[in-house]
Amino acid sequence: MADKIEISVEKGLLEKTPANVLVVNLFEGVKIPAGATGAIDAALDGLISKFVIGKEGFDGKFGKTYLLPTHGKIAAEKVLVVGLGKNKDFTPNRIRELSAKVIKKCQKMGNAKKVISVLHGAGIGGYDPEVSARMIAEGTFIGCYSFDKYKSEKSPKKVDEFTIVDMSDENCKKAKAGIKKGKIIGSALNFARDLSNEQPAYATPTKLAEIAQDLKDVETKVYDIDEIEEMGMGAFLGVAKGSIQLPKFIHIKYKGANPKAVQRKIAIIGKGICFDSGGLDIKPPSSMLNMKDDMSGAAAILAVMNALKDLKPNCEVHGIIAACENMPGASAYKPGDILTAKNGKTIEIDNTDAEGRLTLADALCYACELGVDEVIDIATLTGACVVALGSTVSGIMGNHQPTIDKLIKCANSGGEKMWQLPLFEEYADSLKSDIADMKNTGSRMGGAQIAGVFLQNFVKKVHWAHIDIAGTAYIDKPYKEFPKGATGAGVRTLINYIMM
Ligand code: BES
Ligand code: MN
Ligand code: ZN
Numbered sequence: 001m002a003d004k005i006e007i008s009v010e011k012g013l014l015e016k017t018p019a020n021v022l023v024v025n026l027f028e029g030v031k032i033p034a035g036a037t038g039a040i041d042a043a044l045d046g047l048i049s050k051f052v053i054g055k056e057g058f059d060g061k062f063g064k065t066y067l068l069p070t071h072g073k074i075a076a077e078k079v080l081v082v083g084l085g086k087n088k089d090f091t092p093n094r095i096r097e098l099s100a101k102v103i104k105k106c107q108k109m110g111n112a113k114k115v116i117s118v119l120h121g122a123g124i125g126g127y128d129p130e131v132s133a134r135m136i137a138e139g140t141f142i143g144c145y146s147f148d149k150y151k152s153e154k155s156p157k158k159v160d161e162f163t164i165v166d167m168s169d170e171n172c173k174k175a176k177a178g179i180k181k182g183k184i185i186g187s188a189l190n191f192a193r194d195l196s197n198e199q200p201a202y203a204t205p206t207k208l209a210e211i212a213q214d215l216k217d218v219e220t221k222v223y224d225i226d227e228i229e230e231m232g233m234g235a236f237l238g239v240a241k242g243s244i245q246l247p248k249f250i251h252i253k254y255k256g257a258n259p260k261a262v263q264r265k266i267a268i269i270g271k272g273i274c275f276d277s278g279g280l281d282i283k284p285p286s287s288m289l290n291m292k293d294d295m296s297g298a299a300a301i302l303a304v305m306n307a308l309k310d311l312k313p314n315c316e317v318h319g320i321i322a323a324c325e326n327m328p329g330a331s332a333y334k335p336g337d338i339l340t341a342k343n344g345k346t347i348e349i350d351n352t353d354a355e356g357r358l359t360l361a362d363a364l365c366y367a368c369e370l371g372v373d374e375v376i377d378i379a380t381l382t383g384a385c386v387v388a389l390g391s392t393v394s395g396i397m398g399n400h401q402p403t404i405d406k407l408i409k410c411a412n413s414g415g416e417k418m419w420q421l422p423l424f425e426e427y428a429d430s431l432k433s434d435i436a437d438m439k440n441t442g443s444r445m446g447g448a449q450i451a452g453v454f455l456q457n458f459v460k461k462v463h464w465a466h467i468d469i470a471g472t473a474y475i476d477k478p479y480k481e482f483p484k485g486a487t488g489a490g491v492r493t494l495i496n497y498i499m500m
Pocket of ligand 1 (some may be wrong): 275278294351353354356380381382383384386441443445447470471
């Protein structure tokens with residue numbers, strides 16, 4: 001759960017503001033600090049320049065920190081000097097990453113209740129204070145996160161207050177706006193992470209539907225199994241058959257700040273496999289271990305739809321999730337079965353573990369009938385994508401280059417990485433079936449693109465992009481601002497995309 005931390009901005013002098021910890025910064029290689037850090041150095045009689053840099057050799061490398069006591073020379077009890085790295089490498093993304101590190105460090109101290117900080121990177125010639133503050137807030141929210149719901153002993157004492165202190169009214173005003181946005185995005189991320197980190201016995205299709213129904217300022221329709229059948233979603237239903245958990249088809253609609261004059265109409269679809277055992281083509285234990293995360297796409301969609309009430313974009317946004325489990329129950333679909341998707345296309349089941357694309361097939365058909373201009377799906381879809389791009393880069397593909405380009409841009413500014421994979425028609429060959437319109441799997445080689453080509457069969461008359469987050473949704477070791485576990489992959493990209 002995200003901690004209850006109060007992030008705010010206060011007009012004042014850094015050296016006169018009481019706090020347990022004051023965070024200042026230093027670019028790599030700087031010997032005599034200027035700006036806010038320089039003022040603190042002067043107030044501390046040169047402790048930073050002469051001792052921390054001069055004697056201790058603190059070099060300002062990115063993410064490095066040095067904690068020193070102030071002995072009453074300024075109002076804060078301690079100063080935390082953080083390295084910003086090389087000036088030329090400094091970006092807003094680095095402010096976010098750094099802020100996550102800072103808050104983790106302060107939490108570990110145990111006795112840092114109130115932390116104050118400079119606006120990293122917003123000095124003369126630096127970033128807009130709004131951007132800087134937004135990154136600080138995002139990073140602080142991300143860094144504060146821990147999933148300790150099921151721990152008897154919760155993580156110990158935490159930071160209560162994190163305050164950006166600045167002397168200028170103008171900067172404070174901008175910083176306030178930045179914090180507001182950063183908080184919305186930070187909490188959306190943590191919302192998604194909570195859901196993906198949950199045990200599969202909790203995050204069931206029914207639970208996802210309940211969460212969707214509780215969202216504010218949107219209209220939610222949940223289709224039950226009979227209605228799913230009536231809609232002709234044979235591919236989705238085929239996957240759902242092997243589980244005792246009933247499937248739910250979830251459609252959340254946000255009408256836009258001014259519904260009569262919306263700028264764009266977008267549908268976002270999240271893969272919602274609440275547990276992927278592989279089905280009858282069952283996975284080996286090591287591959288099944290994290291398969292509770294196979295609804296991370298759905299978690300991202302719920303998080304984004306939940307954030308719209310605060311972000312208030314003037315576009316129509318549809319959030320769509322075909323939620324079910326992929327289980328090898330007695331009634332499970334079998335290799336060799338032929339499923340008919342909502343658009344009438346028939347699919348011969350080659351491998352029951354390629355279930356995500358089947359549920360997405362029907363969701364894509366549904367989305368394309370909504371009269372939207374753009375459809376984006378996000379899914380933990382293929383191990384092949386993980387092999388190709390690793391666990392820090394998501395795959396992206398689609399039928400409209402400008403949409404893909406925009407999404408990649410939104411990913412980059414959000415601190416995510418995406419790389420485009422091609423959807424050449426050659427990939428379709430391996431999906432050919434002797435007795436149906438297609439098979440659900442083809443060659444293992446190029447598996448991420450083959451899955452993309454499969455999905456394209458269910459896309460009609462819209463700009464479409466498919467994001468494969470199989471590698472990025474859930475990580476086994478800490479990376480940048482994230483500890484191991486769910487990352488909320490796609491949330492920042494989709495929010496940036498909707499807000500552009
Ligand atoms: N949910 C998996 C993909 C996945 C793999 C997500 C690793 C996260 C980490 C998906 O349903 C799956 O099982 N895909 C198969 C497809 C294959 C049978 C064509 C895969 O990638 O092995
Ligand atoms: Mn699978
Ligand atoms: Zn899956």
